[in-house]
Amino acid sequence: xxxxxxxxxxxxxxxxxxxxxxxxxxxxxxxxxxxxxxxxxxxxxxxxxxxxxxxxxxxxxxxxxxxxxxxxxxxxxxxxxxxxxxxxxxxxxxxxxxxxxxxxxxxxxxxxxxxxxxxxxxxxxxxxxxxxxxxxxxxxxxxxxxxxxxxxxxxxxxxxxxxxxxxxxxxxxxxxxxxxxxxxxxxxxxxxxxxxxxxxxxxxxxxxxxxxxxxxxxxxxxxxxxxxxxxxxxxxxxxxxxxxxxxxxxxxxxxxxxxxx
Amino acid sequence: xxxxxxxxxxxxxxxxxxxxxxxxxxxxxxxxxxxxxxxxxxxxxxxxxxxxxxxxxxxxxxxxxxxxxxxxxxxxxxxxxxxxxxxxxxxxxxxxxxxxxxxxxxxxxxxxxxxxxxxxxxxxxxxxxxxxxxxxxxxxxxxxxxxxxxxxxxxxxxxxxxxxxxxxxxxxxxxxxxxxxxxxxxxxxxxxxxxxxxxxxxxxxxxxxxxxxxxxxxxxxxxxxxxxxxxxxxxxxxxxxxxxxxxxxxxxxxxxxxx
Numbered sequence: 001x002x003x004x005x006x007x008x009x010x011x012x013x014x015x016x017x018x019x020x021x022x023x024x025x026x027x028x029x030x031x032x033x034x035x036x037x038x039x040x041x042x043x044x045x046x047x048x049x050x051x052x053x054x055x056x057x058x059x060x061x062x063x064x065x066x067x068x069x070x071x072x073x074x075x076x077x078x079x080x081x082x083x084x085x086x087x088x089x090x091x092x093x094x095x096x097x098x099x100x101x102x103x104x105x106x107x108x109x110x111x112x113x114x115x116x117x118x119x120x121x122x123x124x125x126x127x128x129x130x131x132x133x134x135x136x137x138x139x140x141x142x143x144x145x146x147x148x149x150x151x152x153x154x155x156x157x158x159x160x161x162x163x164x165x166x167x168x169x170x171x172x173x174x175x176x177x178x179x180x181x182x183x184x185x186x187x188x189x190x191x192x193x194x195x196x197x198x199x200x201x202x203x204x205x206x207x208x209x210x211x212x213x214x215x216x217x218x219x220x221x222x223x224x225x226x227x228x229x230x231x232x233x234x235x236x237x238x239x240x241x242x243x244x245x246x247x248x249x250x251x252x253x254x255x256x257x258x259x260x261x
Numbered sequence: 262x263x264x265x266x267x268x269x270x271x272x273x274x275x276x277x278x279x280x281x282x283x284x285x286x287x288x289x290x291x292x293x294x295x296x297x298x299x300x301x302x303x304x305x306x307x308x309x310x311x312x313x314x315x316x317x318x319x320x321x322x323x324x325x326x327x328x329x330x331x332x333x334x335x336x337x338x339x340x341x342x343x344x345x346x347x348x349x350x351x352x353x354x355x356x357x358x359x360x361x362x363x364x365x366x367x368x369x370x371x372x373x374x375x376x377x378x379x380x381x382x383x384x385x386x387x388x389x390x391x392x393x394x395x396x397x398x399x400x401x402x403x404x405x406x407x408x409x410x411x412x413x414x415x416x417x418x419x420x421x422x423x424x425x426x427x428x429x430x431x432x433x434x435x436x437x438x439x440x441x442x443x444x445x446x447x448x449x450x451x452x453x454x455x456x457x458x459x460x461x462x463x464x465x466x467x468x469x470x471x472x473x474x475x476x477x478x479x480x481x482x483x484x485x486x487x488x489x490x491x492x493x494x495x496x497x498x499x500x501x502x503x504x505x506x507x508x509x510x511x512x513x514x515x516x517x518x519x520x
Contacts, residue, residue, distance in 0.1 A: 047304065200291075
């Protein structure tokens with residue numbers, strides 16, 4: 001843990017050498033995500049709700065999903081760009097170190113420019129919580145539960161990222177899979193699951209379980225349905241999925257053949 | 262013709278990645294399904310207050326997802342920034358070919374590829390699942406071709422502008438992000454621009470971004486008057502002239518630096 005903090009602060013310092021670039025890239029990344037939400041706000045201002053969810057309720061889902069995927073992009077940057085290790089044959093150098101390849105990858109680098117997206121997600125959450133006008137008990141419950149929901153989302157996202165990265169042991173390139181396993185599902189999770197056709201819902205609650213991180217608990221907290229178990233499901237699903245992803249990663253490493261170049 | 266050969270070569274190069282692109286197409290279709298689902302959810306029971314009903318929006322999103330691949334998802338900065346960074350641009354600029362055409366013809370090859378291996382398959386997925394609009398008027402097909410062609414020229418020019426700015430800034434990642442956001446947001450990728458709040462909905466009609474996505478989609482759906490093509494034509498010419506001028510400035514800057 002000590003080593004991890006040291007590595008993190010090193011990465012932060014190196015980023016700060018290019019302050020202007022860091023600020024501009026964080027801002028522009030945050031801006032992109034904000035534009036999406038502003039467009040949604042424009043639609044909902046005109047039409048009030050999407051299948052019974054108003055702007056602030058959708059904002060809650062949107063914020064949790066944005067914060068979760070951007071935290072993964074900050075901390076999981078080497079997992080996300082894992083195909084480089086396969087294409088350029090750098091993975092061998094990770095295997096001969098005394099620490100596990102996964103811990104090496106996680107401590108190697110941080111992509112702080114994505115923090116702008118996290119900040120933007122948090123701002124949307126704050127606006128939504130204020131706009132929702134919940135009674136004090138529900139608000140307290142929501143505030144206490146938000147970290148759990150975000151953590152579950154980040155773990156689910158990390159697991160999906162790791163599963164996709166593992167595919168690189170066979171396919172080398174993974175960028176095109178990521179659109180399918182990460183970007184499209186997390187974009188979908190910005191909105192309530194009840195708007196989707198059945199087959200998409202099945203995907204988002206099974207193979208790509210993004211529906212659990214925000215839709216399931218928010219449904220209960222906003223009195224839209226479900227039971228108290230809706231609050232227990234997200235962390236349970238996240239941990240089970242993480243376990244599965246780690247097993248698959250181990251399996252992938254055992255099947256790894258170097259390029260021999 | 263050297264530019265035609267560059268276009269063909271770029272097409273062939275992209276052909277190498279067919280399989281990965283086909284998987285990516287599935288994701289692109291899912292993005293489309295998500296947008297369609299949002300609109301269906303939003304418009305449910307409120308269609309009388311809206312200029313578009315659910316079917317209109319389904320057609321709109323389906324067409325927009327297809328057109329995005331020829332006028333939205335272009336190479337960041339058309340890779341001009343790489344040449345600036347490694348110095349290759351100094352050689353590229355002194356070649357007896359026109360630098361602007363040299364860069365854009367390669368991108369054109371990629372876009373022709375995208376049309377056949379991205380737009381068409383994605384369109385087919387929509388056609389067999391949610392439906393895809395078929396223009397009724399024979400004459401419309403002519404205007405659709407012109408409108409899409411102009412959309413491509415506008416978008417290639419916007420991306421060229423981002424790329425050539427590297428001669429002054431060296432870093433274009435953020436400029437590309439901003440350009441793409443404006444293109445998708447104000448170009449009507451998810452929200453037709455007439456749905457935007459008041460000042461924006463008028464302003465965006467005259468910006469180049471609408472010419473890249475919104476107008477070709479509306480012409481395709483036979484919902485826009487053919488006059489919008491004049492707006493597209495204006496931007497296509499204006500941006501091309503601007504880029505030719507800036508390329509000349511970049512060449513002079515290079516000579517002064519002597520690098």
